[in-house]
Amino acid sequence: MPNKVKVATVWLDGCSGCHMSFLDIDGVLLDIADRIDLVYSPLVDNKVFPDMVDLTLVEGGVSSVDDRAKIIKIRKHTKLLLSLGDCAITGNVPAMRNRYPVAAIEERAYIENADVNQHAPNLIVPELLPQIQPVHTVVPVDIYLPGCPPPGPVIRDALVALLNGEMPNISPRFG
Amino acid sequence: MPVKTFKIDGQDVSGREDETVLDIARENNVFLPTLCNIEGLKPVGACRLCMVEVKGSNKLLPACVTKVEEGMEVTTNSERLQKYRRMILEMLFVEGNHVCSVCVANGHCELQWLAEKLGVDHTRLNYMFPKKEIDVSHYRYAIDHNRCVLCTRCVRVCGEIEGAHTWDVSGRGINAKVVTDLNTPWALSETCTECGKCIQVCPTGALFKKSRAVGEMTKDDHFLPYLKTMREVDNAE
Amino acid sequence: MDREEFEQIGQKRREADAAVEYHINVCTSSGCVASGSAAVKESLEAEVKARDLKHKCRVNGVGCLGLCGSGPILSIQPEDALYQKVKPQDSAEIVDHLGQGPVERIELKQDNAFFQQQQRVVLANAGKLDPEDIESAMAHGAYRALYKVTTEEMYPTDVVREITQSGLRGRGGAGYPTGLKWATVAKMDEGLKYIVCNGDEGDPGAFMDRSIMESDPHRILEGMAIAAYAVGASEGYIYIRAEYGLGIQRLKKAIRQAEKMGCLGKNIFDSPFSFSVQLRLGAGAFVCGEETALIASIEGQRGNPRPRPPYPAMSGLWGHSTLINNVETFANIAPIILNGSEWFSSMGTEKSAGTKVFALSGKVNRVGLIEVPMGISLREIIEEIGGGIPDGHAFKAVQTGGPSGGCIPEEHLDTPVDYESLRALGSIMGSGGMVVMDDTSSMVSVARYFMEFCMDESCGKCIPCRVGTAQMYELLTRFVNKEATEADLTLLEELCEMVSQTSLCGLGQSAPNPVMSTLRYFREEYLERITPAHEPA
Structure with missing residues (x-):
């Protein structure tokens, strides 16, 4: 079908609760399924971000060098970027680490609290930024949908509005 | 007492001369956001959320401390005022560490509610992520400075109603914070009567009862005007 | 005390002074003390004593002689010669030259604009009288005005009218008409009223009030007493910052001496009028210069401002009607009473009468305290009185009004110094700090400096x-750091507007001024520090 809207979702530093909430829109998923093409998401098996996407929902704050590179690339290939949930918008719970130096956090997580293999992460884990940053402080964001997580119906209404070519009228509620 | 007639958003209203613009706005169901103000405590005009435009004055006036005047024309909700109010809320979000999802007051928080009401969905301001303390020394109550908006309701209810004056403000500017007894741990306070009024008037989850989990700290400040009246009656006798 | 008795005190002292042939007046104000004037004075006294000249020559400690940048300064009377950067080892030579013409090596020439273009009213006696000796002050006319109002023809309403007609405006910065303020307090119901003198001078680079308090403390006490008489108050407070140790010491001494002399206290000059003054020391919070915060501080509360109205005239100290004026304002009162309102309003401009004391500092050749008629141009002050910019650099901007003021560029240097003109330029008169900057100054850094000051001093x-x-x-x-973006500039401008419009007191309302004025006149300095937005990877 030629007129399907290309949608992507991306998971940065968050708990995936926003994605759960996204799935929680239940029956509406079926209604919109034939109108969208989910081209990139933790929910689908596509490892490369496509050339141009109509709408990307981003969950989570920008926490690592990897996150930052990812979101900068995604912004370049997305028409509309929607910050989904408090982590993307404020940093939220993950940002509670922002008050401490990265080294102290790694020490706590990988050494003090580790039962076995006590050592700091190496090549596999991307380097953490000194602080988690809200997505819009790294790249421009078009729509904000706060909540922890944003309730399913709110995501549903926003998506339906966007699919109808309208900007959603979101009543923001943190937490 | 003389009564003044004036206009709020074009609507004709009247008020006794000792009443404030905020009093009359509320009486007439005109919404004005407030945070430091609470019925029963002396207004301090600190949060600046209730500022209104008054025709003929080039300054914005806080409705909570502005007495009604004959013929004044008040505007409560211009675009400029809405913008400033949103910025004030944004400022509160970035100066502290407000994590609604794990807060005892989630769902019962005036800051959270105001952000929703005034349409704050993000902020362009710089998150300061300050390192703030939590005092859980007291056996019943606790204060989390990360969530404090410095409205000083606790200071006032403690001084004006309970008469204990356990709470006050220490430090200044961005480092100001409320303290108990010259900044000693709450448990060591010699003046605190453990009446719990500060807990009830706190607009956020900064002051809370221990053993309350996320979203469980509901507040009940309806006792305030009653106590205030009783005190005045007592004083008059 | 009858007039003759009163006049006798000053007259006797004048005669005693005249009996001594030479007076060596050494500046003992903070500026010169810091550069070593105490040792100079001691050494001169030793010299005079060693030569047994004490009947012919006396060494006096006096107040500020103005050119603080060249201290220690002393003046030789009656020759009226000035010496600069005097060292204790110069003493012998100075004494040798008495009556022989000045020691040229250290002479401070007075044939330039710094000395010629000033007009001294507030500082008329600074550098002439001994601030620690009430008789010396009375020899120079102290308490004459108070004597006049309390014992002669002036009713309180006459005093208020005289001040109103003089056109005097508050010298603390905002320029509120002094007479109007007095009339308001005078018209409040009878009962306890207070006079408060605001000596909480806190602007960086400002030391006008300090100098007045150190140089002529009785002038302030007299102004307060006249105000008390005019509005019906009987108690007064001077709120002075604790950092001003010398000013505190001199004011304390002055109060004690004035009480002893009958110029303060119960039944002043044997009239029914009583007025007592106490000092209150500020602990260094800039915001306590704001009148409602100052009042809270005197009351023993945390020095936080509160919304006005009610203004202190209606509800001030402990809820009583309170007249609060700045040090320099009070120092203007006695001359107005003695010389009349017309004399005063003949100086300065129509809307800004009289003179103004400025603390001229920064990149200017002659740094010091100056008093000039209102309406003088900024150019005259900087280029003539201040002697221009040193080391061949070019003028860039002058900052007036401290953290509440703004930076004024070259193109507006011919603006007359008055309340309205400076405000129109996005600055303010302020209390009198005037910092000159040359072409090496970054205006963005200047703006940040003042913002840091306001951030630190905000009460919260x-x-x-x-x-x-x-x-x-x-x-x-x-x-x-040259890391800003276009969005940062937009946000900065929005914050400037919002903070100035919504803050509770003058500190916050005017905190954006240094930013707004530098954005207005030096915008390119901001623009050239914007880096292009991050290139997407």
Whole structure:
């Protein structure tokens, strides 16, 4: 079908609760399924971000060098970027680490609290930024949908509005 | 007492001369956001959320401390005022560490509610992520400075109603914070009567009862005007 | 005390002074003390004693002689010669030259604009009288005006009218008409009223009030007493910052001496009028210069401002009607009473009468305290009185009004110094700090400096000032570090507007002024510090 809207979702530093909430829109998923093409998401098996996407929902704050590179690339290939949930918008719970130096956090997580293999992460884990940053402080964001997580119906209404070519009228509620 | 007639958003209203613009706005169901103000405590005009435009004055006036005047024309909700109010809320979000999802007051928080009401969905301001303390020394109550908006309701209810004056403000500017007894741990306070009024008037989850989990700290400040009246009656006798 | 008795005190002292042939007046104000004038004075006294000249020559400690940058300064009377950067080892030579013409090596020539273009009213006696000796002050006319109002023809209403007609406006910065303020307090119901003198001078680079308090403390006490008489008050407070140790010491001494002399206290000059003055020391919070915060501080509360109205004239100290004026304002009162309102309003401009004391500092050849008629141009002050910019550099901007003021560029240097003109330029008169900057100054750094000051000094009560100053400081830091974006500039401008419009007191309302004025006149300095937005990877 030629007129399907290309949608992507991306998971940065968050708990995936926003994605759960996204799935929680239940029956509406079926209604919109034939109108969208989910081209990139933790929910689908596509490892490369496509050339141009109509709408990307981003969950989570920008926490690592990897996150930052990812979101900068995604912004370049997305028409509309929607910050989904408090982590993307404020940093939220993950940002509670922002008050401490990265080294102290790694020490706590990988050494003090580790039962076995006590050592700091190496090549596999991307380097953490000194602080988690809200997505819009790294790249421009078009729509904000706060909540922890944003309730399913709110995501549903926003998506339906966007699919109808309208900007959603979101009543923001943190937490 | 003389009564003044004036206009709020074009609507004709009247008020006794000792009443404030905020009093009359509320009486007439005109919404004005407030945070430091609470019925029963002396207004301090600190949060600046209730500022209104008054025709003929080039300054914005806080409705909570502005007495009604004959013929004044008040505007409560211009675009400029809405913008400033949103910025004030944004400022509160970035100066502290407000994590609604794990807060005892989630769902019962005036800051959270105001952000929703005034349409704050993000902020362009710089998150300061300050390192703030939590005092859980007291056996019943606790204060989390990360969530404090410095409205000083606790200071006032403690001084004006309970008469204990356990709470006050220490430090200044961005480092100001409320303290108990010259900044000693709450448990060591010699003046605190453990009446719990500060807990009830706190607009956020900064002051809370221990053993309350996320979203469980509901507040009940309806006792305030009653106590205030009783005190005045007592004083008059 | 009858007039003759009163006049006798000063007259006797004048005669005693005249009996001594030479007076060596050494500046003992903070500026010169800091550069070593105490040792100079001691050495001169030793010299005079060693030569047994004490009947012919006396060494006096006096107040500020003005050119603080060249201290220690002393003056030789009656020759009226000035010496600069005097060292204790110069003493012998100075004494040798008495009556022989000045020691040229250290002479401070007075044939330049610094000395010629000033007009001294407030500082008329600074550098002439001994601030620690009431008789010396009375020899120079102290308490004459108070004597006149309390014992002769002037009713309180006459005094208020005289001040109103003089056109005097508050010298603390905002320029509120002094007479109107007095009339308001005078018209409040009878009962306890207070006089408060605001000596909490806190602007960086400002030391006008300090100098007045150190040089002529009785002038302030007299002004307060006249005010008390005019509005019906009987108690007064001087709120002075604790850092001003010398001023505190001199005011304390002056109060004690004035009480002893019958110029303060119960039944002043045997009239029914009583007025007592106490000192209150500020602990160094800039915001306590704001009148409602100052009042809270005197009351023993945390020095936080509160919304006005009610103004202190209606509800001030402990809820009583309170007249609060700045040090320099009070120092203008006695001359107005003695010389009349017409004399005063003949100086300065139509809307800004009289003179103004400025602390001229920064990149200017002659640094010091000056008093000039209102309406003089900034150019005259900087280029003529101040002697221009040193080391061949070019003038860039002059900052007036401290952290509440703004930076004025070259193109506006011919603006007359008065309340309205400076405000129109986006600055303010302020209390009198005047910092000159040359072409090596970065205006963005200057703006950040003042924002840091306001951020540190914000009391934290209202949100826009508490958080807004910190946010603006952070944004300005990005500009200083050349890491700013277009969006930062937009946000900075929005914050400036919002903080000035919504803050509770003058500190927050005017905190954005240094940023706004530099954005107005030196915008290119901000623009050239913007880096292009991050290129997407």
